[in-house]
Amino acid sequence: xxxxxxxxxxxxxxxxxxxxxxxxxxxxxxxxxxxxxxxxxxxxxxxxxxxxxxxxxxxxxxxxxxxxxxxxxxxxxxxxxxxxxxxxxxxxxxxxxxxxxxxxxxxxxxxxxxxxxxxxxxxxxxxxxxxxxxxxxxxxxxxxxxxxxxxxxxxxxxxxxxxxxxxxxxxxxxxxxxxxxxxxxxxxxxxxxxxxxxxxxxxxxxxxxxxxxxxxxx
Amino acid sequence: xxxxxxxxxxxxxxxxxxxxxxxxxxxxxxxxxxxxxxxxxxxxxxxxxxxxxxxxxxxxxxxxxxxxxxxxxxxxxxxxxxxxxxxxxxxxxxxxxxxxxxxxxxxxxxxxxxxxxxxxxxxxxxxxxxxxxxxxxxxxxxxxxxxxxxxxxxxxxxxxxxxxxxxxxxxxxxxxxxxxxxxxxxxxxxxxxxxxxxxxxxxxxxxxxxxxxxxxxx
Amino acid sequence: xxxxxxxxxxxxxxxxxxxxxxxxxxxxxxxxxxxxxxxxxxxxxxxxxxxxxxxxxxxxxxxxxxxxxxxxxxxxxxxxxxxxxxxxxxxxxxxxxxxxxxxxxxxxxxxxxxxxxxxxxxxxxxxxxxxxxxxxxxxxxxxxxxxxxxxxxxxxxxxxxxxxxxxxxxxxxxxxxxxxxxxxxxxxxxxxxxxxxxxxxxxxxxxxxxxxxxxxxx
Amino acid sequence: xxxxxxxxxxxxxxxxxxxxxxxxxxxxxxxxxxxxxxxxxxxxxxxxxxxxxxxxxxxxxxxxxxxxxxxxxxxxxxxxxxxxxxxxxxxxxxxxxxxxxxxxxxxxxxxxxxxxxxxxxxxxxxxxxxxxxxxxxxxxxxxxxxxxxxxxxxxxxxxxxxxxxxxxxxxxxxxxxxxxxxxxxxxxxxxxxxxxxxxxxxxxxxxxxxxxxxxxxx
DNA sequence: TATGAATGAGCCTTCATTCAT
DNA sequence: AATGAATGAAGGCTCATTCAT
Numbered sequence: 001x002x003x004x005x006x007x008x009x010x011x012x013x014x015x016x017x018x019x020x021x022x023x024x025x026x027x028x029x030x031x032x033x034x035x036x037x038x039x040x041x042x043x044x045x046x047x048x049x050x051x052x053x054x055x056x057x058x059x060x061x062x063x064x065x066x067x068x069x070x071x072x073x074x075x076x077x078x079x080x081x082x083x084x085x086x087x088x089x090x091x092x093x094x095x096x097x098x099x100x101x102x103x104x105x106x107x108x109x110x111x112x113x114x115x116x117x118x119x120x121x122x123x124x125x126x127x128x129x130x131x132x133x134x135x136x137x138x139x140x141x142x143x144x145x146x147x148x149x150x151x152x153x154x155x156x157x158x159x160x161x162x163x164x165x166x167x168x169x170x171x172x173x174x175x176x177x178x179x180x181x182x183x184x185x186x187x188x189x190x191x192x193x194x195x196x197x198x199x200x201x202x203x204x205x206x207x208x209x210x211x212x213x214x215x216x217x218x
Numbered sequence: 219x220x221x222x223x224x225x226x227x228x229x230x231x232x233x234x235x236x237x238x239x240x241x242x243x244x245x246x247x248x249x250x251x252x253x254x255x256x257x258x259x260x261x262x263x264x265x266x267x268x269x270x271x272x273x274x275x276x277x278x279x280x281x282x283x284x285x286x287x288x289x290x291x292x293x294x295x296x297x298x299x300x301x302x303x304x305x306x307x308x309x310x311x312x313x314x315x316x317x318x319x320x321x322x323x324x325x326x327x328x329x330x331x332x333x334x335x336x337x338x339x340x341x342x343x344x345x346x347x348x349x350x351x352x353x354x355x356x357x358x359x360x361x362x363x364x365x366x367x368x369x370x371x372x373x374x375x376x377x378x379x380x381x382x383x384x385x386x387x388x389x390x391x392x393x394x395x396x397x398x399x400x401x402x403x404x405x406x407x408x409x410x411x412x413x414x415x416x417x418x419x420x421x422x423x424x425x426x427x428x429x430x431x432x433x434x435x436x
Numbered sequence: 437x438x439x440x441x442x443x444x445x446x447x448x449x450x451x452x453x454x455x456x457x458x459x460x461x462x463x464x465x466x467x468x469x470x471x472x473x474x475x476x477x478x479x480x481x482x483x484x485x486x487x488x489x490x491x492x493x494x495x496x497x498x499x500x501x502x503x504x505x506x507x508x509x510x511x512x513x514x515x516x517x518x519x520x521x522x523x524x525x526x527x528x529x530x531x532x533x534x535x536x537x538x539x540x541x542x543x544x545x546x547x548x549x550x551x552x553x554x555x556x557x558x559x560x561x562x563x564x565x566x567x568x569x570x571x572x573x574x575x576x577x578x579x580x581x582x583x584x585x586x587x588x589x590x591x592x593x594x595x596x597x598x599x600x601x602x603x604x605x606x607x608x609x610x611x612x613x614x615x616x617x618x619x620x621x622x623x624x625x626x627x628x629x630x631x632x633x634x635x636x637x638x639x640x641x642x643x644x645x646x647x648x649x650x651x652x653x654x
Numbered sequence: 655x656x657x658x659x660x661x662x663x664x665x666x667x668x669x670x671x672x673x674x675x676x677x678x679x680x681x682x683x684x685x686x687x688x689x690x691x692x693x694x695x696x697x698x699x700x701x702x703x704x705x706x707x708x709x710x711x712x713x714x715x716x717x718x719x720x721x722x723x724x725x726x727x728x729x730x731x732x733x734x735x736x737x738x739x740x741x742x743x744x745x746x747x748x749x750x751x752x753x754x755x756x757x758x759x760x761x762x763x764x765x766x767x768x769x770x771x772x773x774x775x776x777x778x779x780x781x782x783x784x785x786x787x788x789x790x791x792x793x794x795x796x797x798x799x800x801x802x803x804x805x806x807x808x809x810x811x812x813x814x815x816x817x818x819x820x821x822x823x824x825x826x827x828x829x830x831x832x833x834x835x836x837x838x839x840x841x842x843x844x845x846x847x848x849x850x851x852x853x854x855x856x857x858x859x860x861x862x863x864x865x866x867x868x869x870x871x872x
Numbered sequence: 873t874a875t876g877a878a879t880g881a882g883c884c885t886t887c888a889t890t891c892a893t
Numbered sequence: 894a895a896t897g898a899a900t901g902a903a904g905g906c907t908c909a910t911t912c913a914t
Binding site: 454455456457458459460461515516519537541542543544545546597600601602604605606607608609610611612613615616620630631632633634635636637638639640641642643647648649650651652 | 672673674675676677678679730733734737755759760761762763764765815818819820822823824825826827828829830831833834838848849850851852853854855856857858860861865866867868869870
Binding site: 018019020021022023024025076079080083101105106107108109110111161164165166168169170171172173174175176177179180184194195196197198199200201202203204206207211212213214215216 | 236237238239240241242243297298301319320323324325326327328379382383384386387388389390391392393394395397398402412413414415416417418419420421422423424425429430431433434
């Protein structure tokens with residue numbers, strides 16, 4: 001059997017196992033067994049357990065980023081594109097739950113060297129979201145203040161920071177909504193995306209228009 | 219040294235270690251060493267590694283819930299109270315980063331029996347947030363439908379579901395913003411809470427007024 | 437080295453160690469060392485310390501039962517066959533002292549699950565002896581009552597009980613005579629068997645003839 | 655509470671626990687708990703786990719020997735006295751099962767130093783039985799050959815050896831019949847003694863009369 | 873007389889990894 | 894391309910034993 005195919009088979013299994021058990025609780029033995037090959041093959045192709053995990057990480061991040069990019073290629077106004085991105089995101093998570101878990105629910109238990117890779121993969125995903133957000137914000141009335149409280153100085157650097165803030169919020173919310181979806185099986189990924197869009201977008205519009213909410217005098 | 223004090227010392231250390239390494243990668247040996255005692259003491263007081271982790275879990279969840287409740291006791295209109303809750307939340311995470319990580323970044327690697335405890339602890343936290351949200355929504359113009367797309371039928375059951383949706387979003391976003399905060403050390407917890415409030419609250423207001431965002435040509 | 441051979445090597449050593457130290461005082465470490473392999477091999481082949489012990493148990497019980505059956509295949513009158521069986525028994529114990537100890541000197545210290553296996557193995561041995569005894573008794577004048585004192589009612593059920601009684605006595609005596617043999621190295625297994633036969637058989641003959649011994653003024 | 659009483663209380667509990675779990679599987683913790691005292695007390699009074707076990711051993715051997723001696727004090731012909739001894743023995747085992755187990759079912763798992771003590775205690779018991787047997791044999795027609803096969807030389811030394819042989823057989827049989835009794839709860843200790851007497855005594859009589867059983871010409 | 877607190881040592885078990893074939 | 898055999902290292906847990914009070 002040719003190398004590339006075997007490699008993908010192994011990664012397929014590994015993503016499933018890592019997602020189900022977590023990195024440390026997963027054993028190379030089990031992965032090899034489920035892949036129907038012997039352990040030395042795993043080491044021949046993927047070098048080590050860490051190498052195997054990183055391969056999983058990269059493949060799943062790539063898939064997610066590509067899904068995003070495909071969705072973002074759609075023409076249309078910025079809000080529609082952000083919505084399309086969110087829809088793609090939730091669809092991906094719904095269909096590739098294991099991949100998502102590998103990417104976003106393994107924070108605490110990883111060695112420094114892997115943690116770096118995770119950070120990289122996540123940044124790739126976050127960059128996509130932030131890109132859409134920035135685009136949307138620029139597409140709208142661009143006279144908004146962006147940030148409040150401390151930290152508000154240069155406008156350019158501000159925009160960057162804001163987009164990152166929103167991207168973090170959205171991805172974090174999306175991750176958490178993953179659990180919500182599991183408890184509400186009737187909800188489609190599109191429905192969840194729509195709900196989230198409603199909750200967030202309008203607020204952003206208002207903020208950009210300068211009508212920000214302030215404490216103590218709502 | 220009296221038992222209760224030792225117990226707290228052990229839990230203090232354990233939260234730190236579990237947070238840094240994750241459950242499986244943490245060793246009781248290391249925890250005992252850092253606590254300055256021998257391993258058997260850990261087992262004498264906390265029963266097992268699982269027992270130790272659960273003790274950490276419970277204490278940190280209790281602390282967070284209490285912080286929330288204290289903040290929510292503040293008088294004021296609902297939006298101010300939600301803001302106060304978020305502020306308390308970010309303050310807690312900023313001060314007890316380890317506790318938060320123990321509570322919310324250990325999904326995949328835990329045994330069934332611990333996973334149950336984690337779910338319980340998280341639900342306690344989510345319930346606090348959902349409570350504030352529900353209150354806020356009721357305080358506002360209460361004639362809105364709340365949910366869009368599929369799933370919108372009975373209003374009472376709907377409100378429940380919506381509050382849960384928002385609570386999940388907020389907690390997920392907050393968790394993720396934790397990372398954002400680490401990369402922007404200048405930002406105070408209050409500033410983050412304010413930003414999040416702005417992003418979300420206005421949107422909710424509009425939705426409740428019935429002006430929901432719809433895709434393309436809804 | 438092929439698996440089956442290693443397995444037998446391990447069991448060989450384990451029987452020796454378990455016999456010398458007893459189950460709990462034996463360490464898998466020592467067994468692995470003496471077998472000239474590493475500990476993980478023991479676990480790979482025998483699953484656990486319990487599994488290892490049970491394997492020892494089964495092999496030694498099989499050997500003993502087979503020795504018995506081979507001896508009993510000899511033609512001849514029942515008393516000669518019982519004698520042959522006893523001879524085989526003492527020969528086995530003399531040659532496989534360790535095996536016998538593993539089978540019959542581990543009562544108190546075993547976990548419930550192992551105790552079950554021990555009971556099974558012992559019952560297999562006892563059944564052999566009881567079979568020979570029953571046969572011998574039937575071969576003789578079969579009109580005797582068998583049992584005295586309370587408990588003597590149905591003849592069929594009685595015979596069963598009696599054979600069991602004698603089998604227990606013989607196996608117990610034989611076990612104990614094992615120690616006697618160690619203190620009298622000049623004695624051959626055949627000699628011990630002959631002595632035991634003399635002590636017991638004649639008595640059984642008389643009892644079956646109805647001339648039972650009675651206390652004081654029976 | 656005075657020392658002697660406490661000591662006996664501890665030994666009471668220890669005999670029970672050692673009998674149930676075996677030496678190694680018993681923990682000083684459990685014994686102290688069941689005795690209602692703290693662990694250091696056990697060490698203060700009994701020195702060590704080994705010391706505790708040896709104390710158990712000695713007390714139970716003493717009790718058994720005393721029971722035997724009391725029974726043997728009865729007047730009467732030698733066979734009656736042997737019967738009385740056996741009765742006493744089975745009565746003891748039936749009433750002090752734990753003590754018996756501690757004495758006779760702990761062979762394999764003990765350290766050399768304890769094994770010596772066990773051998774001593776057992777020899778005391780065996781000596782009692784052998785004494786009764788020797789006495790009985792001398793009381794009867796004293797012209798018998800005693801031993802067959804190899805090993806038959808000087809008569810005095812022979813008698814000694816024979817009595818020891820019979821004593822071993824009887825104690826071994828008795829130990830094993832302990833199990834038989836557990837499976838036949840209707841049987842009284844006296845009944846078991848009677849059965850055993852019948853099986854053995856008549857044979858001994860015949861042997862002493864010179865009518866020994868020989869192989870191949872029954 | 874009595875104990876709460878504490879530990880060094882050891883055992884069962886598992887796992888990532890490699891070598892010879 | 895593929896694997897059966899093998900292991901060093903480490904982790905969870907328990908236990909007999911002691912000290913300070």
